[in-house]
Amino acid sequence: MADSNPHFMNGVPELLILQVLREREMYGYELVEEIHRRSGTVISIGEGVVYPVLHGLERSGALASRRVKVNGRSRVYYALTPQGAARLEGLSDSWSRLSDAIRLVMTGAAHA
Amino acid sequence: MADSNPHFMNGVPELLILQVLREREMYGYELVEEIHRRSGTVISIGEGVVYPVLHGLERSGALASRRVKVNGRSRVYYALTPQGAARLEGLSDSWSRLSDAIRLVMTGAAHA
DNA sequence: GTATTATGCCTTGAACTTCGAGGTATAAGG
């Protein structure tokens, strides 16, 4: 009964993928499980989201990939490039700013 | 130089609109400014977003509207219904769960 | 007197994401 994450997911997959890849290189299938696990099973990215994001990030130079054969199965490992690190920093900042701003509105801040 | 809010806005307008309307009834134009102000000018919803959301929420029974004439100008005030309050609660919870989960991933949580 | 700004409502099309389902293939286990 894994509920999907509705409503607030825009841009989140890209942010989390970059963050996790900053720590070590991983392949798509692994990312899905790692993010699910580390989020306390709250976030389920799904392969239909991971692979397009991965390809887009590689195309834009944020990630570099290498194919590896493991037990006859083929894996594509992705690693952060310097551009990817910069992109992560930007996304991370804009996420922080947004979630802070939302907290302000939700707690009924008096004025700016 | 009003920057737009990119990447992480999915579902946020609806959440904030419901939250602000829980405190008092308001009209569309006013909501845009109130949210912008209370967010510390970080969030700019835009009329092209506010009106469709307002109409959708009314159609689904979360809001009730009434027209008011003020100085010859016509305003449409929106107020939260009980259904709207329930919807707000649900959205607010799912926002909290998501932002907590993201924080877990971003801070490199050990495991579930 | 007329032009511009501020108020206030609204719609439209493009662009982007996520989602869900499905397709391919190898390896292991019952």
Add this chain to the structure above:
DNA sequence: CCTTATACCTCGAAGTTCAAGGCATAATAC
């Protein structure tokens, strides 16, 4: 054999946000 787990991928539907623009009244500026 047949199902499950691993691992890659694509596609179409659905839903949002965004930018731009249109309409109308009132107040201010020139």
